Amino acid sequence: TPALSVRDAVLEYPDGDNGVLRALDGVSLDLLPGSYTAMVGPSGSGKSSLLAVAAGLITPTSGTVTVAGREITGLTRGERTALRGKEIGMIFQQPNLIASLTAREQLELTVHLDEDATRADKKAARSRAMELLERVDLAGQADQRPHQLSGGQRQRVNIVRALMASPALLLVDEPTSALDRERSAAVVALLGELTRDAGVATLMVTHDHEFLSATDRTLTMVDGRLQD
Numbered sequence: 001t002p003a004l005s006v007r008d009a010v011l012e013y014p015d016g017d018n019g020v021l022r023a024l025d026g027v028s029l030d031l032l033p034g035s036y037t038a039m040v041g042p043s044g045s046g047k048s049s050l051l052a053v054a055a056g057l058i059t060p061t062s063g064t065v066t067v068a069g070r071e072i073t074g075l076t077r078g079e080r081t082a083l084r085g086k087e088i089g090m091i092f093q094q095p096n097l098i099a100s101l102t103a104r105e106q107l108e109l110t111v112h113l114d115e116d117a118t119r120a121d122k123k124a125a126r127s128r129a130m131e132l133l134e135r136v137d138l139a140g141q142a143d144q145r146p147h148q149l150s151g152g153q154r155q156r157v158n159i160v161r162a163l164m165a166s167p168a169l170l171l172v173d174e175p176t177s178a179l180d181r182e183r184s185a186a187v188v189a190l191l192g193e194l195t196r197d198a199g200v201a202t203l204m205v206t207h208d209h210e211f212l213s214a215t216d217r218t219l220t221m222v223d224g225r226l227q228d
């Protein structure tokens with residue numbers, strides 16, 4: 001089963017008195033587990049809208065979205081939030097880490113906020129967090145807080161935090177916009193390695209056309225439509 005399946009998604013926003021703005025104009029897309037897909041396109045073409053629809057943050061005006069075999073269009077808001085926590089990891093432009101928490105605690109936070117989490121769950125989260133930090137060469141920084149980390153290290157923490165719950169789908173919005181070229185290339189390559197290791201389907205919005213060779217496929221969004 002595809003990790004993400006979007007069928008004929010249309011997303012309209014109210015525009016002016018009676019008009020509508022079509023941010024997505026009939027988008028269909030399948031992402032298979034372990035695939036790494038880049039999405040490029042001009043500003044305002046609908047890239048963020050597609051990420052938001054895929055994440056279940058916005059319900060499309062029409063069309064369906066299925067994540068890991070479950071159709072999310074039609075679920076309640078609470079059900080979508082629960083599914084997002086399990087099956088969807090999200091990475092934004094800026095690593096939005098919490099200043100007072102160590103690298104390891106950033107990764108463990110979700111479990112600690114979960115009232116139903118048992119001691120065994122917390123223990124499992126701790127070993128998973130350490131495993132992921134080791135995977136991105138940050139085991140030695142596990143007890144450091146964001147201000148003690150470099151920009152690239154913070155982005156690596158941000159990336160593995162999104163993988164904590166072993167999601168089927170990873171949605172990434174311009175992960176390199178705050179980094180220099182060398183670190184950007186490293187982050188794009190790392191996302192590819194993690195995608196294959198974890199068998200997650202990764203969809204990454206980027207403006208960096210020079211890094212597209214690291215991905216399996218590039219989609220171009222133009223006026224709310226996807227072109228391969």
Ligand code: ADP
Nearest residue numbers: 013021023041042043044045046047048049050
């Ligand atoms: P991109 O991510 O490619 O820059 P967006 O998905 O952010 O494009 O936007 C697509 C179109 O939808 C743009 O015309 C944008 O102005 C419009 N849009 C995005 N979000 C909203 C919103 N919340 N309300 C109204 N229009 C929006």
Ligand code: ADP
Nearest residue numbers: 013042043044045046047048049052093173174
């Ligand atoms: P990006 O270039 O990263 O896609 P944008 O500047 O297009 O970012 O959009 C940033 C945020 O503002 C998004 O959450 C988008 O939905 C919202 N947004 C974009 N255009 C509009 C708009 N015309 N009206 C309201 N919200 C908008």
